Structure formats: structure tokens, C-alpha cells
Amino acid sequence: MCVAAVWLPAPSACHAGRGFARSVDVIATVSCITLDVAEPGGPMIKLFASDLDGTLFNAFHNVDRTILDAARAIVATGAHLVLATGRTVISARDLGFEDVPIEAVGSNGSIIRDGAGEIIKTFPLDPAELEDLMRSFPHVCFDCVAPEGSYITGTREDHEAGFRRDGLVRRIVMRGMRQRRGGGGERRFSQSMGEVLAHEICKVNCRVSDDGLERELKAYLAEHSDTLVNAPFNPVMFEITQVGVNKGASVAWLAEHLGYAESEVAVYGDGGNDLVMLERFEHAYATANGSDEAKRAAGTVIGPCYLHAVPRHMLRTLRRERGRVVIE
Incomplete structure (x- = not known):
């Protein structure tokens, strides 16, 4: 059973030597330790923001085990998962995410909640x-x-x-x-x-x-x-x-609130209320089932929502950037 998770900097040449081997021998006395090793070059993605229907959710517009497990894995690394939706979100738990602490940029960016469901920012109509x-x-x-x-x-x-x-x-x-x-x-x-x-x-x-x-x-x-x-x-x-209130602006506000640059954010969408968000961020992805406008705005198209393309892409991103290694 895993008992610890550690983030390490990118491995240097000395890690290939005996010193690194000895450190592995020491920590391997614990039953299992997961090491997240970041690759050099470019910022790590620390915040994943996704639309729900047609994007993060499955074909039935809800959360299933694959999505829930991915959410848990993302948060466990220290990254943030953000629901960027037109829906009114009071609690991510009510949407099926159980006890996973997930931020929400709801109502097309006009209401922002933290991982505990508390309101941290609103953008009301006049x-x-x-x-x-x-x-x-x-x-x-x-x-x-x-x-x-x-x-x-x-x-x-x-x-x-x-x-x-x-x-x-x-x-x-x-x-x-x-x-x-x-x-x-x-x-x-x-x-x-x-x-x-x-x-x-x-x-x-x-x-x-x-x-x-x-x-x-x-x-x-x-x-x-x-x-x-x-x-x-x-x-x-x-x-x-x-005017000026949209998912993109609010995801950017939340990233800054959490201390992250926009280059450390990845966004996912499929339709009309995602366009500004997809256009704004460097790391933007549209689902294959999305609109042509969303695909153009994102520039990169991944698979369809009904094949869990978004949670799978998030996990691949984490694995690529952090080089997950499990020591038994």
C-alpha cells in the first residue's frame, strides 16, 4: 500500500550514480513510495479546468468511476481540478465527486468556489x-x-x-x-x-x-x-x-488567486461558452465531439467525451511531466 508521495526536481547526472541508488535503498524499506519526478523544460500544469457536459462528463452527462478516480489522482499530486461550467454549482459532491476537493468556476464564470464549496468571488449583474x-x-x-x-x-x-x-x-x-x-x-x-x-x-x-x-x-x-x-x-x-464575465477570465482569476501563471493552466471545452477560455490559454484542448468553433479556438483536438478523453489526457499530462515511479 502506498504511504507517501514526494515531488522531486528533474533528475541530474549524479542520480544515475551510487548516491541515488543508496537513497532508493533507504526509502524502499517502506512498503511503497510514489515519486513524482518533473521533466526539465517548461512549466508543469498545476491547474486543470474543464467544461462538464460534452467534455469532462461521460455520454450520460454525469460522473462515473473513471472520472472520479482521475479526479482523485489529479488532486493527490497537488494539482487542482476546476469545474468550468455554465451550470450552477453549489458543491462538487452533489455532482458525483464525493469528497474530492474540487474548485468550481460556475455559471459561466460568474461564481467561483474553492475546494470546500465556499464562495471566493462573484461577478454579479448590475x-x-x-x-x-x-x-x-x-x-x-x-x-x-x-x-x-x-x-x-x-x-x-x-x-x-x-x-x-x-x-x-x-x-x-x-x-x-x-x-x-x-x-x-x-x-x-x-x-x-x-x-x-x-x-x-x-x-x-x-x-x-x-x-x-x-x-x-x-x-x-x-x-x-x-x-x-x-x-x-x-x-x-x-x-x-x-460583460467581461466568462469562463476564461474567471479561470485566469482563480489561477492568479492560487499563485499560478496562465502557462501552468490547461483548459478543456467543447462548445459556445468555452470559446473565450479555449482562445485565452496556451494549453487548450477541445473534445472530438465539440463544435468546429471550439476546435479552432483550442487548436488541439483530443478524443470524445464518451471515451473519457479529458480525464485520460489530464492523467497522461501528469505522467509525462512528473515521471511517476512506484517503488515496491
């Missing part, structure tokens, strides 16, 4: 901008996301009606995601404008079933592009945050 949006579209069911949960201006039926524009397969997938929805906090329907504005709203989601109303909302957002940005993972959705 209340005046939010009020104007709701007044301008009183018949749209807005899902207004705060750090503690979602406050929805319509009824549950209004909210579900927005999914009718999806194709059959997409509706089945989205229904499954909603049924397995974890970590999103409380959800309150039929909220008045005053009730919504009483909370720190960081992101607004909505689906519009009327083509004319959809065009009006897109035109409104285009007119307010100096204050609001729409970056949906699905073209039939709206995911609205304050």
Missing part, C-alpha cells in the same frame, strides 16, 4: 441592467441565478415549455440532465421582479419558444453589448452575464 431586461421582456421566463440558487420569473410549466424547441434526442438528454441536476441550490418559481432583485444575481438563463420574441431579445442584447454578454452552450438558449 441590478439596474437586470431590471431593465426583465421590464423589457415581461413574458419571458427568466431563470435568474444567484450563489445560493435560482429565482425564476415564470411558473414551472413556463420553464419546461422553453425546452420544446429542442429535437427529440436533445429533449431526452436535457430531461435526464434536469432529473440528475445536482449542486444547483434552491429553485423558486413565480418570482416577482422585487423578489429577484433582492438577490445577488450573477447569471440569467432563458429559452424563448417564439421566433419573433427570440429575435427581439437578440436585438436587445446586441444593443446592450457594452454591459451584457450572451454565451450559451446551446444555440436555442440564452445565458447572460455581465
